[in-house]
Amino acid sequence: MTEIREGRLVVVTGASRGLGLAMASTLAAEGFRVVALARRPSEALEAACEVAPFGAIRFMAADLGEIDALQGLVQRIKAEHGPVYGLVNNAAIGTPGLLTTMPAKKISELVHLNTVAPMVLTKYLARSMMTAGAGRIVNVSSIIAFTGYNALSVYAATKASMIGFTKSLAREVGRLGVTVNAVAPGFIETALTEGMDEAERSRVANRSALKRLAEPQDVADAVAYLMSEKARNITGTVLTIDAGSTA
Amino acid sequence: MSLRSTVHAEIAAVAAEQEKRMPPITDDLVMLETEFDSLCFALLVARMEDLTGADPFSEMEADDLPVTVGDLVALYDRAAARKAA
Numbered sequence: 001m002t003e004i005r006e007g008r009l010v011v012v013t014g015a016s017r018g019l020g021l022a023m024a025s026t027l028a029a030e031g032f033r034v035v036a037l038a039r040r041p042s043e044a045l046e047a048a049c050e051v052a053p054f055g056a057i058r059f060m061a062a063d064l065g066e067i068d069a070l071q072g073l074v075q076r077i078k079a080e081h082g083p084v085y086g087l088v089n090n091a092a093i094g095t096p097g098l099l100t101t102m103p104a105k106k107i108s109e110l111v112h113l114n115t116v117a118p119m120v121l122t123k124y125l126a127r128s129m130m131t132a133g134a135g136r137i138v139n140v141s142s143i144i145a146f147t148g149y150n151a152l153s154v155y156a157a158t159k160a161s162m163i164g165f166t167k168s169l170a171r172e173v174g175r176l177g178v179t180v181n182a183v184a185p186g187f188i189e190t191a192l193t194e195g196m197d198e199a200e201r202s203r204v205a206n207r208s209a210l211k212r213l214a215e216p217q218d219v220a221d222a223v224a225y226l227m228s229e230k231a232r233n234i235t236g237t238v239l240t241i242d243a244g245s246t247a
Numbered sequence: 248m249s250l251r252s253t254v255h256a257e258i259a260a261v262a263a264e265q266e267k268r269m270p271p272i273t274d275d276l277v278m279l280e281t282e283f284d285s286l287c288f289a290l291l292v293a294r295m296e297d298l299t300g301a302d303p304f305s306e307m308e309a310d311d312l313p314v315t316v317g318d319l320v321a322l323y324d325r326a327a328a329r330k331a332a
Contacts, residue, residue: 071305127293175265175286 007056009084010136010227011035011077011125013064013118014091016042019140019185019216023088024048026220027227028056032086035077037062064091064117074124084128086136086227089118089162096151107154114158119165126173135178136227139166140219143186143242159184163238170236179235181226185219186242209244218243250299250327251320257294258316261287274317301326 010027014020015036024036025048034057036045041059049057058081062073077084092114095106122137129135144152145160163182170180187196187204196204205213218241225231226239240246248256255272262269267282278288296302303326313319 071302075300127289127296130290131293131297172286176290 007031007033008086009033009035009081010086010088011037011084012088012090013037013062013121015059016040016045019188019219020088020090021045021048022216022220023090023223024057025052026217026224027086027088028052030224030228032056032227033081034058035060035081035084037064037073037091039063064121065113067112067116067120070117070120071124074121074128077125078128083132084125085132085134086129086138087122087125088138088140088223088227089122090140091117092140092158094152094155096155098151099153102154110154110158114155115161115165118162122165122169126169126178129178130173130176133177135173136231137166137169137173137178137180138223138226139163139180139182141166141182141184141238143184143240143246145184147246166238167236174235179226179231181231181235182238183219183222183226184238184240184242186214186240186245188214188216188219188241204245205243207245208242209247212243214241214243250323253298254295254316254320254323257291257298258283261290261294265290272316274315274320276316277314278316278319279314295323299323299327301330 010032012020012024012027012034015024016038021044024034027034036057036059038045038059038061040061045059049059060077064070093110095110097106118139126135126137139162141162142159144156145163148156166180166182173180186208201213205211222239222241226234258272259269262283265287267287269281269283270276292302292304301323303322313322
């Protein structure tokens with residue numbers, strides 16, 4: 001496909017599957033150009049790239065755990081695609097485990113990928129937004145950040161870190177026209193929740209106000225809203241998408 | 248434009264955009280004694296990276312932090328030399 005769209009550029013991390021893939025497709029449908037970052041492409045992402053209007057989704061391979069390579073990655077994105085308007089920090093791992101038996105290496109890995117990597121990536125990508133005097137950052141947190149769930153304490157801590165990061169960064173860059181918000185999805189049918197059995201899923205669904213689980217598209221729509229002009233006066237906030245399970 | 252004049256010009260441009268009053272920009276101007284705050288500084292670093300491709304602040308230790316405009320110019324000089332090497 002040779003035709004290239006002229007829309008604003010948004011970088012979505014962890015875009016090869018689940019929530020990230022839904023976000024990339026939705027943002028493309030809403031008129032943005034999307035750089036989809038993931039370690040490797042998936043069949044689903046390749047299919048999304050194919051059907052995206054005007055080649056609006058471009059895959060770029062990146063291992064976000066390689067912190068020292070992130071500045072170079074951002075320079076490559078800017079060189080190949082132009083200035084970046086938005087960033088969705090979605091990539092994360094959801095390793096479960098009781099804290100007392102979780103290897104220290106796994107704890108470090110979770111914090112490294114879920115907290116340090118998005119912070120450093122944001123550091124470099126926010127510069128592009130600051131010089132343009134406009135931009136959007138959306139961090140993907142989780143309801144686990146404020147409700148608690150057995151065997152997810154480290155994951156919960158990393159997701160809570162995204163909320164603190166969101167609120168303070170919103171104060172830092174607001175003067176330059178950049179908004180920073182978080183979305184907090186509840187349990188949603190993705191690869192990250194594959195570990196739950198049917199009974200557990202039903203229990204979570206029954207506990208929610210709407211008696212169902214939210215879907216990836218609900219989260220993608222929330223991200224697209226926060227990325228849009230309609231959300232220009234919203235910053236430093238957390239939008240919960242959980243079908244009312246924390247209501 | 249030399250690196251020194253680029254740094255001076257960008258400081259002036261950022262200060263003007265952010266509505267900060269600045270004394271004449273010279274090498275011995277102590278930046279902390281001006282209205283050029285941390286956000287202005289972050290914006291300056293972002294613009295200099297766009298203009299020169301260099302970001303000396305990603306590699307340096309905390310005690311290298313520039314005090315004067317001249318220190319800042321020297322930092323970018325060193326970063327440019329490293330890049331060229």
